[in-house]
Amino acid sequence: xxxxxxxxxxxxxxxxxxxxxxxxxxxxxxxxxxxxxxxxxxxxxxxxxxxxxxxxxxxxxxxxxxxxxxxxxxxxxxxxxxxxxxxxxxxxxxxxxxxxxxxxxxxxxxxxxxxxxxxxxxxxxxxxxxxxxxxxxxxxxxxxxxxxxxxxxxxxxxxxxxxxxxxxxxxxxxxxxxxxxxxxxxxxxxxxxxxxxxxxxxxxxxxxxxxxxxxxxxxxxxxxxxxxxxxxxxxxxxxxxxxxxxxxxxxxxxxxxxxxxxxxxxxxxxxxxxxxxxxxxxxxxxxxxxxxxxxxxxxxxxxxx
Numbered sequence: 001x002x003x004x005x006x007x008x009x010x011x012x013x014x015x016x017x018x019x020x021x022x023x024x025x026x027x028x029x030x031x032x033x034x035x036x037x038x039x040x041x042x043x044x045x046x047x048x049x050x051x052x053x054x055x056x057x058x059x060x061x062x063x064x065x066x067x068x069x070x071x072x073x074x075x076x077x078x079x080x081x082x083x084x085x086x087x088x089x090x091x092x093x094x095x096x097x098x099x100x101x102x103x104x105x106x107x108x109x110x111x112x113x114x115x116x117x118x119x120x121x122x123x124x125x126x127x128x129x130x131x132x133x134x135x136x137x138x139x140x141x142x143x144x145x146x147x148x149x150x151x152x153x154x155x156x157x158x159x160x161x162x163x164x165x166x167x168x169x170x171x172x173x174x175x176x177x178x179x180x181x182x183x184x185x186x187x188x189x190x191x192x193x194x195x196x197x198x199x200x201x202x203x204x205x206x207x208x209x210x211x212x213x214x215x216x217x218x219x220x221x222x223x224x225x226x227x228x229x230x231x232x233x234x235x236x237x238x239x240x241x242x243x244x245x246x247x248x249x250x251x252x253x254x255x256x257x258x259x260x261x262x263x264x265x266x267x268x269x270x271x272x273x274x275x276x277x278x279x280x281x282x283x284x285x286x287x288x289x290x291x292x293x294x295x296x297x298x299x300x301x302x303x304x305x
Contacts, residue, residue, distance in 0.1 A: 001098070004305040006071045007036040009064035009099075010128050012051025014106040015079025016043065017129045023076070026133030034304075040064055041076050050081045058085050065090070065097050071302055072149075077129040078105025078176075086113050086188050095120030100149075100300050103127050104200075105270065108175030111279040113188035115173065121280035121299050123148070124175055124268070138272045148276040151301030156275045159291040160265030164255075168226040172283035172296060174198035181212040184219050193224045196283045196294070200231035200269035206242075206250035209233055217258055227261045227285060229294070232269025263287055 008030055010023070017023060020043045030037050040060040047053045052060065064073045086109060094101065095118035101110060102123040114120040125145045126132060132142070148154040171192050174180065177199040183189045201209065216222050230251075238246055255262050263285075267275050278299035285294050 001071070001301065002303045002305050003071055005034060005036055006302055006304060007038060007067070007069040008072045008074055009067060009070040010037065010039045010041055010076060011057075011060040011064050011073055012041040012046075012076040013057050013061050013085060013110065014051065014075065014081035015049055015077050016046035016051045017077055019129075022129045022133035024133075025135075026128045029132055029137070036069055038064065038067055038070055049079065051076055054084050057081060058088055061085075062090060062093070065094050065099060071099060073099050073101045074132070075101075075103030075107050075127045077127050078103065078107055080106055082106050082109040083182070086186075089113060091117035091120065094118065098300070100302065102145075104268075104274075105176050105202075106179065108179040109183065109188065111173075111175055112180065112183055112190060115192075115280055116188050116190035121278060123276055123278050125276035126274065138274075141272065141274045144274070145276040148278065148296075149302050151299070151303070152297065154276070154278070154281075154296045154299075156266070156277070156294040156296070157291065158265045158267060158293075161290060163263045163265065163287045163292060164261045165289070166227060166261050166263070166285060166287040166292070168196065169282070169284050170226045171195040172198070172277060172281050172294070173279055174229075174277075175200070175279070177201040177209065177212050178204060181215055184215065184221070195225045196227050196229065196285050197222070197225045198229040198231060198266055198268070198277065200266075201233055202270035203235035204233060205236045205238075206233075206245065206247045209247075210250045210254060213254060213258065223259045225260055227263060228258065229263045229266050229285070229292075231266040232271045235270065263292060265292070
């Protein structure tokens with residue numbers, strides 16, 4: 001899609017922000033770049049930890065979908081809240097609109113539901129509060145997003161040792177591990193075979209990461225995939241009872257136990273320097289002793305005229 005002045009909608013389907021100035025910075029930066037910005041979030045109407053009541057957050061999302069001047073819908077932030085909305089989200093309308101929904105963390109639930117219910121693709125990418133509205137935005141994170149958005153392909157290259165040799169193709173999907181684990185058995189969990197499945201999470205102890213991945217294996221999800229690629233899993237703290245059970249010990253067990261190759265080193269998660277990953281794109285993953293390359297294609301793009 002080629003657009004002379006793309007429109008960006010800001011919505012808060014999950015959490016609110018403690019610092020409204022981040023929103024102001026994001027809007028100013030996007031407008032300076034020539035984007036039309038429609039903000040559907042009102043900080044004065046935040047509710048508890050959420051970016052509004054359930055009804056209000058749903059209304060924000062659906063209003064952005066219906067806005068003819070909007071081409072990208074970017075989440076204010078993650079946190080928690082989309083699980084409350086899943087039964088009422090009009091996934092068919094989102095898919096039919098052609099708009100690209102962008103976000104990560106709690107937004108994983110929206111990516112999953114959109115694929116499961118309507119076959120729609122979306123972006124695991126930067127959000128308003130922590131990325132576009134940061135005091136000092138990380139150039140790599142935003143540049144990688146704009147590069148991915150322009151398409152028609154996007155390549156992620158990581159230099160990391162210790163991964164198995166691999167050359168596979170499949171649908172690229174995944175996101176926040178705890179969120180995906182929570183969605184197993186629901187109608188919002190897409191059936192994807194021969195996929196390349198990636199995960200990230202924050203403040204999840206290695207044993208909880210292991211438990212969630214075993215759950216996905218025992219639910220029959222992992223045996224249908226080509227590979228698992230792990231992103232960032234930071235923010236946890238080991239204790240005396242771990243007795244040597246750390247992330248590396250957990251990883252070694254998983255590689256012995258799971259029915260598919262497990263790679264590490266993906267630059268995605270609750271970190272400042274992040275790649276953008278189109279959820280549902282076709283991927284070609286090649287891994288060797290010094291790193292891996294993931295080439296993405298067949299996903300929605302937007303080019304500025």
